[in-house]
Amino acid sequence: MVFKKIKNMFSSPEIDKVDEEYLEIDLGQEKKDDKVLIKLYVLKQYEDVNEILNSLREGYTIAIIDISVLRKKDAIELKRSIAKIKKTADALEGTIAGFGENTVIVTPSFAKIQKEDLKQPASEKSTKSHFDEY
Secondary structure (H helix, E strand, O other): OHHHHHHHHHOOHHHHHHHHOOOOOOOOOOOOOOOOEEEEEEOOOHHHHHHHHHHHHHOOEEEEEEOHHHHHHOHHHHHHHHHHHHHHHHHOOOEEEEEOOOEEEEEOOOOOOOOOOOOOOHHHOOOOOOEEOO
């Protein structure tokens, strides 16, 4: 009681009002940047796969991977790398496709890669699309 009187003597009425008011913060509601990132990667060695997989697991990244360096260097490491990326893409319900000989595109679950060219009539479609599934 004595402390309360001393506190009242030294404090202004405005400070007491601030102490009584509070702001409730909802910790479950985080601000997220919902923009999709398209990241370009160059696969130079097998260890580069970890960086690609981490960005895919975040959920808002489309990865475009240049595999020409590793293709020239070591075909076995390239196959291991692609297999690991494909396994993660499948687990995340994403899509993986090759574009040409040196590019692989990986998307998360909310984006799909259209692997057929709709401009050609069905009779003219070749058996192999320019998008090859890995």
